[in-house]
Amino acid sequence: MGILSTSLGIGATFGGLYALRRWRENQWESCKTNRRLDGQVAIITGATSGLGKVLAEDLVNRGAAVVLACRNTTAAKEVAAKIKQQCPEALLDVVELDLSSLESVRKCANILLERYPQINILINNAGVSIPPKMGIKTVEGYEINFGVNHLGHFLLTNLLVDRLIASTPSRIVIVSSKLHEQGSMDWEGFEGTKEFEGGKRGPNAAYCSSKLANVYFGIKLAEKLESRGVSVYTVCPGWNYTKLFRYSSVPFYSWIAIIPIAFWFMKPARIGVQTLIHCAVSEDTENETGLFYRDCKVYQSQANLNTKTINELWELSCKLCKIEW
Ligand SMILES: NC(=O)c1ccc[n+]([C@@H]2O[C@H](COP(=O)([O-])OP(=O)(O)OC[C@H]3O[C@@H](n4cnc5c(N)ncnc54)[C@H](OP(=O)(O)O)[C@@H]3O)[C@@H](O)[C@H]2O)c1
Numbered sequence: 106m107g108i109l110s111t112s113l114g115i116g117a118t119f120g121g122l123y124a125l126r127r128w129r130e131n132q133w134e135s136c137k138t139n140r141r142l143d144g145q146v147a148i149i150t151g152a153t154s155g156l157g158k159v160l161a162e163d164l165v166n167r168g169a170a171v172v173l174a175c176r177n178t179t180a181a182k183e184v185a186a187k188i189k190q191q192c193p194e195a196l197l198d199v200v201e202l203d204l205s206s207l208e209s210v211r212k213c214a215n216i217l218l219e220r221y222p223q224i225n226i227l228i229n230n231a232g233v234s235i236p237p238k239m240g241i242k243t244v245e246g247y248e249i250n251f252g253v254n255h256l257g258h259f260l261l262t263n264l265l266v267d268r269l270i271a272s273t274p275s276r277i278v279i280v281s282s283k284l285h286e287q288g289s290m291d292w293e294g295f296e297g298t299k300e301f302e303g304g305k306r307g308p309n310a311a312y313c314s315s316k317l318a319n320v321y322f323g324i325k326l327a328e329k330l331e332s333r334g335v336s337v338y339t340v341c342p343g344w345n346y347t348k349l350f351r352y353s354s355v356p357f358y359s360w361i362a363i364i365p366i367a368f369w370f371m372k373p374a375r376i377g378v379q380t381l382i383h384c385a386v387s388e389d390t391e392n393e394t395g396l397f398y399r400d401c402k403v404y405q406s407q408a409n410l411n412t413k414t415i416n417e418l419w420e421l422s423c424k425l426c427k428i429e430w
Contacts, residue, residue, distance in 0.1 A: 134401040136383040143168035151231025153180040155347030170196035204257030206244040214264035229258040236308040237301035251295040254315035273334025281319035288317030327395030336394040338384035345377035
């Protein structure tokens with residue numbers, strides 16, 4: 106009797122939690138468009154896991170030819186093979202891209218320009234969140250979060266932008282985060298000439314600042330591409346169960362607080378990706394550019410979007426990538 110009632114109690118608790126979670130998941134926004142992308146070419150950076158992987162599946166199912174631009178090409182080929190199992194007519198390609206090396210970015214762009222006379226959608230999705238105290242730098246010696254999340258994508262976009270302009274109407278989606286509101290421009294920290302101010306502003310300071318750089322890039326890029334037929338969207342996917350925070354160490358006791366918060370606020374990637382789809386595909390966003398999106402809606406950033414700082418970041422990025430733009 107005791108075992109039976111305990112088992113029933115445990116079953117009812119887990120069943121209730123499951124139902125509550127399903128209800129919660131249904132509250133989050135989803136992109137409703139059924140739009141097809143037949144004949145279009147989409148490039149997604151970082152599609153071996155998390156949001157990029159789910160987005161690749163979605164765009165392939167809409168008929169787009171999707172290029173997985175990834176650092177781990179073995180993992181990317183496995184992702185492509187799995188998608189092909191479910192969708193045998195899928196058009197998929199894998200191209201090596203290590204955003205922490207500007208040489209790799211250039212090689213990737215050359216391959217893409219050779220293979221694809223048309224590029225309609227570029228999703229700057231790949232990202233890392235690495236505490237600055239780990240002291241990891243890019244191949245060229247720049248701070249790793251800034252280098253991968255912003256600078257590598259800045260160069261990739263520059264190298265592909267003429268092809269996107271020639272393929273209009275086209276779209277560029279920059280995956281940022283609401284955490285950009287906690288970021289700041291630590292110029293010397295970015296360049297790697299001084300340690301990033303992580304100690305003072307928490308272990309995610311460099312990540313938040315790289316995501317602010319994403320927002321500044323989106324604003325300036327939209328301005329540069331105005332009237333050229335290329336729309337630019339900056340996106341926060343919300344808080345998702347992915348591998349992003351794999352380098353963050355959380356003390357054991359903190360899990361007691363984190364688990365209930367995660368239960369209520371963390372999304373599976375298939376839900377987090379909805380705002381990316383809204384910006385990459387939907388008819389609703391077709392005539393918009395230069396805005397920030399969250400939960401499939403425009404979101405007003407609370408960050409200081411100062412024009413002078415936006416221009417300074419653009420100039421620094423050109424200098425570090427050795428380009429004029
Ligand atoms: N998850 C969240 O809660 C959350 C919240 C806000 C914003 N975001 C943003 O969402 C985007 C996608 O992240 P995710 O959550 O899906 O994380 P994820 O599962 O860790 O995926 C990140 C992807 O980026 C790739 N990547 C990492 N370093 C790279 C490099 N040097 N060159 C090329 N690719 C590299 C990873 O490839 P490997 O397999 O080779 O590592 C992986 O495919 C990121 O920009 C992130 O900042 C996520």
